[in-house]
Amino acid sequence: MKFLIITHVEHVLNEGKYYGYAPYINEMNIWLSHVEDVEVIAPLKQGEISAIETFYQHSNLKFSAIPSIEFTSAKLIFKSFFKLPIILFKIIKACRRTDHIHLRCPGNIGLLGVLVQMFFPNKIKTAKYAGNWDPKSKQPISYRIQKWILKNTFLSNNISALVYGRWPNQTKNVLPFFTASFYDSEINKVSKKEKTDTYRFVFIGSLVEGKQPLKAIKIIEALKHKGYDVVLNIYGDGSLKQPLECYVADNDLQHIVYFHGNVDKETIKTAYNNADFCILLSKSEGWPKAIAEAMFFGVIPIATKVSCVPWMLNNGERGILVDDNVEVATVKVIDFIENEDFKTVIREAKTWSQRYTLDYFNKEIQNLLYKK
Numbered sequence: 122m123k124f125l126i127i128t129h130v131e132h133v134l135n136e137g138k139y140y141g142y143a144p145y146i147n148e149m150n151i152w153l154s155h156v157e158d159v160e161v162i163a164p165l166k167q168g169e170i171s172a173i174e175t176f177y178q179h180s181n182l183k184f185s186a187i188p189s190i191e192f193t194s195a196k197l198i199f200k201s202f203f204k205l206p207i208i209l210f211k212i213i214k215a216c217r218r219t220d221h222i223h224l225r226c227p228g229n230i231g232l233l234g235v236l237v238q239m240f241f242p243n244k245i246k247t248a249k250y251a252g253n254w255d256p257k258s259k260q261p262i263s264y265r266i267q268k269w270i271l272k273n274t275f276l277s278n279n280i281s282a283l284v285y286g287r288w289p290n291q292t293k294n295v296l297p298f299f300t301a302s303f304y305d306s307e308i309n310k311v312s313k314k315e316k317t318d319t320y321r322f323v324f325i326g327s328l329v330e331g332k333q334p335l336k337a338i339k340i341i342e343a344l345k346h347k348g349y350d351v352v353l354n355i356y357g358d359g360s361l362k363q364p365l366e367c368y369v370a371d372n373d374l375q376h377i378v379y380f381h382g383n384v385d386k387e388t389i390k391t392a393y394n395n396a397d398f399c400i401l402l403s404k405s406e407g408w409p410k411a412i413a414e415a416m417f418f419g420v421i422p423i424a425t426k427v428s429c430v431p432w433m434l435n436n437g438e439r440g441i442l443v444d445d446n447v448e449v450a451t452v453k454v455i456d457f458i459e460n461e462d463f464k465t466v467i468r469e470a471k472t473w474s475q476r477y478t479l480d481y482f483n484k485e486i487q488n489l490l491y492k493k
Contacts, residue, residue: 129228286429328359393418
């Protein structure tokens, strides 16, 4: 099978290998293990390989570089306008010579791919929509256009739009899907949670505004002031790291809030095994891997009611759903600590999350590729 990937993810060429954002590349390597020929259409940048990037593992991979495009300012719109013919020409040519078109959405390149795929109704196609599919959510117009075209059975024929969560009133094009981080064999490595006097929290994710790490810290601060013995370990990096470190120092929280930066998978697994709660107050999400991973290890998630999170947590039976407000969220956490049965919630969370393993993911990918 000839397999084509159309994505906005920026790549770096290093020693003959193409590197990109590790969670995306690791997922795509599972797809690529089942195909003979691969072509990737994506932006290629100059630079060093970062700690959160890895490479495609395929012996017959062709990379077709395209320029990045942005529409966030008048200047960038003007520049991007002249790049569009080059990008569209490469996408159309690649779609003609492939057997399977795989789109990564939402994104500007994904939008172009969604438009082009309409002219290839007989090709087998998949579109991984990694954003928020919630029909009621407020999103950029380009995202809404992509969603509308993907679920339209006339404009998008022979396609499976893979979305996170189950939503009402969807077409046959829309397939509830998931992502995974761990194998079946790793279930046995989950430690049993032992009750301690300290409530151990983790934040795992990028330190950016959309993840709202400051609010996570403020909840820990509020719990401390109310007399609870708490600790928060933060794993991840980003533009907010320095301001967050300053806030922790200014408010004398260094002895309960610790920054660990970007770390490897084994360190993250150890962090989950040693935690009681995982806190993630995102403004928006697709499939929040930190929440699913935490549940896999019996860590109780604390999360905002965005995207498919209420479905993941079964409206609060598998974790704590909170509002986007520190004071209200703190009250909800305290109520849980004082009144809820930890063991029941942990059991429900683990049972749900441990269904979605890489072994299961691999089988579902094969079904999509070969229509089993």
